Amino acid sequence: MQRRRPGRREIEEWSDLYGAAGEHAAWQAVEEAFRRDDLEAAHELALGLGAGAAGGWLGLYRSIEAEALTRRRSVRKTLEPGLELEYLDDEVGGLAGRIGLWVREASREAARRLGFDALPPLLVTILADEANTPWVPFRNGYCEPKTGFFKVCLPAYLVDDPRQFLSAVRHEVAHALCLDAAGGRMAAWLEEAVSMVIGDECDPRTPRRFATGRWRWLNPRRLEEAFAEDRETAEGREIVHRAYEQSGVLGTVLARRFGEAALGEVARRIGRTGFLKELAARLGGLGPEDPALRSVCGWGVRRLFREGWKWCLAQE
Numbered sequence: 001m002q003r004r005r006p007g008r009r010e011i012e013e014w015s016d017l018y019g020a021a022g023e024h025a026a027w028q029a030v031e032e033a034f035r036r037d038d039l040e041a042a043h044e045l046a047l048g049l050g051a052g053a054a055g056g057w058l059g060l061y062r063s064i065e066a067e068a069l070t071r072r073r074s075v076r077k078t079l080e081p082g083l084e085l086e087y088l089d090d091e092v093g094g095l096a097g098r099i100g101l102w103v104r105e106a107s108r109e110a111a112r113r114l115g116f117d118a119l120p121p122l123l124v125t126i127l128a129d130e131a132n133t134p135w136v137p138f139r140n141g142y143c144e145p146k147t148g149f150f151k152v153c154l155p156a157y158l159v160d161d162p163r164q165f166l167s168a169v170r171h172e173v174a175h176a177l178c179l180d181a182a183g184g185r186m187a188a189w190l191e192e193a194v195s196m197v198i199g200d201e202c203d204p205r206t207p208r209r210f211a212t213g214r215w216r217w218l219n220p221r222r223l224e225e226a227f228a229e230d231r232e233t234a235e236g237r238e239i240v241h242r243a244y245e246q247s248g249v250l251g252t253v254l255a256r257r258f259g260e261a262a263l264g265e266v267a268r269r270i271g272r273t274g275f276l277k278e279l280a281a282r283l284g285g286l287g288p289e290d291p292a293l294r295s296v297c298g299w300g301v302r303r304l305f306r307e308g309w310k311w312c313l314a315q316e
């Protein structure tokens with residue numbers, strides 16, 4: 001998962017709602033500290049603002065709490081140059097050696113499958129057990145771009161199930177690779193498509209649900225919006241769950257037709273997409289993934305969505 005940042009329009013709407021002059025700037029200072037991974041400073045600043053006033057920043061507030069709580073008691077271990085593991089000695093210490101091996105294996109596999117020679121600098125953090133509360137967003141883990149590196153946070157319960165743990169690491173490392181290569185310009189639906197494939201998380205029952213109309217097949221804009229749904233309500237979580245699954249179908253169709261490495265190539269191509277090409281795509285209601293997909297696979301975004309839908313029908 002990758003956290004969605006509020007857009008300018010949302011921020012303006014909240015500012016109107018809460019009448020909070022200057023509050024946005026204050027939250028930006030919190031976010032800057034969070035980006036530096038200076039969690040104590042971020043936590044202190046956020047506490048000063050109060051979670052009640054957080055509005056759309058609540059997800060950030062809770063991630064800061066979980067990460068700061070972990071940082072206070074954690075130890076760090078370098079697994080290889082550019083790859084670090086952070087964990088709580090009293091919670092997973094006995095397993096740290098094994099977890100380190102899993103992290104190395106899964107990260108390398110994600111990079112290899114996506115056709116990357118190297119990983120960007122990564123810190124993998126196993127969050128404190130007490131941070132695993134129902135209100136922490138993205139309970140299966142998330143990937144955050146920090147200043148100069150990427151941070152993958154995983155809930156501690158995953159270490160009890162190696163298969164699930166390896167899958168979660170591959171999923172989040174795929175995010176880090178895409179974020180790095182595409183410069184954060186890849187649409188959420190496509191990033192999740194890549195991560196769902198590399199995490200091997202696609203539910204085989206999904207195509208049938210779309211084919212029978214139980215789940216609605218969304219267009220690119222609606223699918224992108226679905227990822228921004230409120231994950232704190234049951235209804236929102238269901239919308240997000242279906243969005244992941246639809247992205248999984250799209251990623252599967254691309255991987256089967258063009259190979260998994262093509263997914264990594266699309267990310268790299270987005271990173272190299274020039275301003276004018278991106279502008280042209282945006283004027284057409286799409287993002288830089290449209291020209292990137294066209295040049296790597298010969299399919300634009302709309303064609304991909306049609307092929308995904310057809311694939312669901314064919315699986316029925």
Ligand SMILES: [Zn+2]
Pocket residue numbers: 001002171175191192195
């Ligand atoms: Zn994800």
